[in-house]
Amino acid sequence: MSNIEVTITVNGTKHRLMVGPKERLLDTLRERLHLTGTKEGCGVGECGACTVILDGEAVHSCLILTAQADGSEVITVEGLEKEGQLHPLQEAFIKHHAVQCGFCTPGMLMSAKALIDKNPNPTREEIKTAIEGNLCRCTGYEQIIEAIESATRALESR
Amino acid sequence: MIDYEFFKAPSLKEALEFLGSHEGVKAIAGGTDLLVDIRKENARAKGFKYLLDISGLKELKFIEERNDCVAIGALSTHTMLVESPVINKHFPLLASAAKTIGSTQIRNRGTVGGNINNASPAADLLPPLIALKAHVKLRTLNGERKLPLDEFLAGPYRTNRQSDEIMTEVCVPLLGEGYFTNFQKIGRRKAMNIARLNLAVVLGIKDDTVFDPRIVPGAATAYPIRFGKTEEAISGKRIGDIDPAEIGERASEEMISATGVRWSTPYKRIALASLVKRALETIFREAKANE
Numbered sequence: 001m002s003n004i005e006v007t008i009t010v011n012g013t014k015h016r017l018m019v020g021p022k023e024r025l026l027d028t029l030r031e032r033l034h035l036t037g038t039k040e041g042c043g044v045g046e047c048g049a050c051t052v053i054l055d056g057e058a059v060h061s062c063l064i065l066t067a068q069a070d071g072s073e074v075i076t077v078e079g080l081e082k083e084g085q086l087h088p089l090q091e092a093f094i095k096h097h098a099v100q101c102g103f104c105t106p107g108m109l110m111s112a113k114a115l116i117d118k119n120p121n122p123t124r125e126e127i128k129t130a131i132e133g134n135l136c137r138c139t140g141y142e143q144i145i146e147a148i149e150s151a152t153r154a155l156e157s158r
Numbered sequence: 159m160i161d162y163e164f165f166k167a168p169s170l171k172e173a174l175e176f177l178g179s180h181e182g183v184k185a186i187a188g189g190t191d192l193l194v195d196i197r198k199e200n201a202r203a204k205g206f207k208y209l210l211d212i213s214g215l216k217e218l219k220f221i222e223e224r225n226d227c228v229a230i231g232a233l234s235t236h237t238m239l240v241e242s243p244v245i246n247k248h249f250p251l252l253a254s255a256a257k258t259i260g261s262t263q264i265r266n267r268g269t270v271g272g273n274i275n276n277a278s279p280a281a282d283l284l285p286p287l288i289a290l291k292a293h294v295k296l297r298t299l300n301g302e303r304k305l306p307l308d309e310f311l312a313g314p315y316r317t318n319r320q321s322d323e324i325m326t327e328v329c330v331p332l333l334g335e336g337y338f339t340n341f342q343k344i345g346r347r348k349a350m351n352i353a354r355l356n357l358a359v360v361l362g363i364k365d366d367t368v369f370d371p372r373i374v375p376g377a378a379t380a381y382p383i384r385f386g387k388t389e390e391a392i393s394g395k396r397i398g399d400i401d402p403a404e405i406g407e408r409a410s411e412e413m414i415s416a417t418g419v420r421w422s423t424p425y426k427r428i429a430l431a432s433l434v435k436r437a438l439e440t441i442f443r444e445a446k447a448n449e
Contacts, residue, residue, distance in 0.1 A: 002163060004164055004166070021163060022160075043197060044194045044198070045190055045194060045260070045263065045264060048261065048263060057266040058263050059263050059266055060190075060263045062193075063188075063189055063193045063194070063263075063267065064193075065164070065186075065189065065193070065209075065211070067166060068166070068186070068189065068213050070166060070214075071214075111262065114262075129262060130262055132261050132262060133260065133261020133262055133263045133264065134261075
């Protein structure tokens with residue numbers, strides 16, 4: 001099995017890497033780039049814990065080979081904070097107690113960010129659809145939906 | 159262990175050249191089915207030496223209205239179907255079906271061509287596309303052929319694609335005047351839902367009379383097919399004379415005559431009858447409202 005050279009931009013930084021043919025984007029982020037905010041839950045696209053934004057769209061990093069992502073731009077949860085300032089979504093998650101064990105949180109945040117990047121004024125239904133692929137076993141989702149709603153208001157008033 | 163060499167196709171031509179000159183090639187598009195199968199070492203994903211990545215072929219990512227059909231590029235994502243004004247205008251059942259697939263993440267990545275070529279008995283796009291009499295286009299280095307989708311399918315997880323072919327597009331003929339469509343699905347929960355059963359119904363109504371009915375359940379038979387006997391039972395009938403519940407029963411009988419009695423039959427017999435009833439009632443209600 002020969003390795004493949006890929007160039008991917010992660011949170012604004014360009015990386016040139018040699019990756020194996022079976023290496024998933026999730027593995028590259030966590031094991032090579034040590035961006036361990038992105039979690040592995042089920043590994044088969046059911047739980048959403050590994051959600052990242054790839055070229056503007058929320059995707060499962062466990063269901064993409066890094067070799068497929070050559071030339072792409074990836075944003076992970078580590079890319080939300082800017083110069084020590086949390087993203088309004090992160091602030092809202094804290095304020096609304098939308099985090100309990102925290103394992104689903106990075107994926108939830110990325111699904112929410114992909115949504116509001118495209119649709120700054122989502123309805124409650126649109127928020128639910130955006131996070132339908134993200135499992136949370138602690139919060140019951142209500143606080144997460146409230147957090148996303150309040151973040152959209154905060155972003156609007158900026 | 160599944161092992162393979164990876165090749166990313168920079169263009170359709172190079173993808174076809176690679177397919178034409180190598181044995182044991184598996185193509186990967188969105189990967190939402192294939193990478194799960196590879197990870198689980200599923201027998202379906204074994205026996206290939208090369209993984210040909212076609213996910214970057216932008217030329218196969220389009221939805222366009224033509225004179226008599228809507229052409230959907232094979233690498234169009236489910237999200238594209240859901241968001242496309244052309245699809246929502248002409249084939250709302252296709253947008254409804256796409257909306258029920260997986261989750262936002264899966265719909266952003268999974269493709270129309272992948273859904274067809276994976277040929278799962280529970281594929282959500284197959285029943286509506288068969289009911290819409292879609293054709294698929296397959297390209298090789300030397301040529302192209304076009305065949306009806308129901309002839310392209312060969313069995314559960316099996317198609318008539320030749321090893322040197324790539325599906326480039328799906329052509330869905332425009333429906334004429336007087337057609338109604340409906341998609342139904344049931345699964346264990348709303349999101350991340352693999353259909354326990356789904357159903358596409360397309361039919362015309364003129365002067366209160368049904369013409370050209372097409373009834374295609376999914377996950378009911380080994381792979382989705384038209385239920386000809388059930389269609390016959392409503393073809394040419396006045397809608398006032400059709401009992402949707404009875405037609406539902408008839409569809410269940412047609413399913414059992416195709417599959418025999420299986421472990422899931424006690425459930426599916428009742429569930430399919432309800433889906434057919436629901437779809438027909440919805441369509442008849444729309445037809446009345448349209449009068």
